[in-house]
Amino acid sequence: MKRRLKELAILGAVLGVIGITALVSGVVPVNASSGHWDVTRWVLDYASDRSVGFHSRGIDVPALVEPGMITLGAATYESNCVFCHGQPGERQPPVARGMTPTPPLLNDSIVEKEPRELFYIVKHGIKFAGMPAWPTQKRDDEIWPVVAFLSSLPTMDNAAYLDRVRWDDQDLPDVSPIQDFAIEHCAACHGVDGNGRAGKRVPTIAGQNEGYLRESLLAYRMGERNSGIMMPVAHRLTDDEIDGLASYFASQQRTSSKSDGDAEETTFRAGERLAAQGDRKDKIPSCVDCHGPGETRHSDDYPRLAGLSRWYLERQLELFSLRHRGGSENANLMHPIADKLDADQRHALALYYSTADMISEPEAEGD
Structure with missing residues (x-):
């Protein structure tokens, strides 16, 4: 038994010396032009698939059929991902074809992934594959439109893709x-x-x-x-x-409202009161003093909220309370306010502002 252990120890030492020698000498090629060995490719792909499947368990997938969701995902893909994966229905960009491993053409590989797995990959990226993580780990809500778009790829041709990410300006006169x-x-x-x-x-x-x-x-x-x-x-x-x-x-005219909530009268009135008067008991200031609507001129540094979608407004308040939004120096002013708003108050304010009319403010001097 001792002799066998001694032989194994010697073998381990020899292999260690060989490994260190190969590492220090640089004899092992790392050039991407040679690609991976088949066995290396299989091991990496298998390990990646197993890891994604394991770690994506328990992720709740929202409805991916929300109006505009695929369009938003497509536009994000065009901005962030097309350089490596290419447009649907088109060849992969030449630089990406020289990468090792080569980024997959998603039309072919996407059918093998469940939405929760796609979410995990887009959010966290994949090591040893050149797949980057999402630029911020604090905005999961932005990733789901990309997942909705990716899930639609098997039935999307290039013309349908371009229709979502390109704007036809032929009907616009005198484009500046x-x-x-x-x-x-x-x-x-x-x-x-x-x-x-x-x-x-x-x-x-x-x-x-x-x-x-x-x-x-x-x-x-x-x-x-x-x-x-x-x-x-x-x-x-x-x-x-x-x-x-x-x-x-x-300078553009706001022409549409994105109200996407039920116009329940009680909740609307609660939001209207909170926006106009605040809540003295909970030390919540009024919203209209900074954000309107109204005929008083407000600071140009604060956003006008009237007419924004209920979902967007409610989500921004939630992000402020979680310290996940960030922004300019003025963003810090919202943190203590968002901390005091409960879910019902956020909903009421968002509902009110999503249906409120944006009353024109007087022009400031010099405008």
């Missing part, structure tokens, strides 16, 4: 340079006029305060406001482009 820029970078989600085209998860930015839009884009670019959708977009914008987009969308 900044409007053309907005069409290229913003219209897939927000619409060319900022009134939206990708459902309740996307805020209406038409008629929004210019200062607030500018500070929001700067916060996204600096990574101070959490969004895996907006951070990559804003990262590519210059100061002049941010100024131009903020001015352009602020």
Whole structure:
């Protein structure tokens, strides 16, 4: 027995020396051009599939048929993912084909994954595969539209995909340079006029305060406001482009309301009172003093809330309370307020603002 243990120890030492020698000498090639051995590819794929299946257990999958959800997911895919995986129905980009392992064409492989597994992969990425994690781990709500889009890929051709991520400007007369820029970078989600085209998860930015839009884009670019959708977009914008987009969308007429909640009278009135008067007992200030609506001129640095979707407003208040939203320096003002709002109050405020009319404020001097 002792002799056998001694032989195993010697064998282990020899293998260790060989391994260290190979590591230090650099004799083992790491060039991507040679690809993986078949056995290496199988081991990595098998281990990855087993790990994703194990760790995605228990993830609750929401309804993925929400209006606008696939469009939002497609636009996010075009911004974040198309460089490696390519457009549906088209060949993979040439640089991606030189990667080891090569990113899969999702039309072929997506049918093998359940939505909870897709969510886990998009959120956390995959080691040794070049698949990055979602830009922020604090916004799970942004990942589900991508999952909805990925789940629709087996039946989506390139024309249907382009219809979701491209804006046809042929009917627009005299397109200005900044409007053309907005069409290229913003219209897939927000619409060319900022009134939206990708459902309740996307805020209406038409008629929004210019200062607030500018500070929001700067916060996204600096990574101070959490969004895996907006951070990559804003990262590519210059100061002049941010100024131009903020001015352009602020000048657009807000034409639609995104009310997506039941207009229950009692809840609406509770939200209206809370917005106008606050709650002295719980030390909750009124909302209209900073956010309107009303005829009083408010700070350009605060957002106008009237006409935004109930879902979006309720979610923002929840993110503030969790410290998951981030934003400009003014965002910190919302933390103690959001802490005091319970779920019913958040719902009531969101319902009120989603159905409230945005009354025009007087022009500030110099506007």
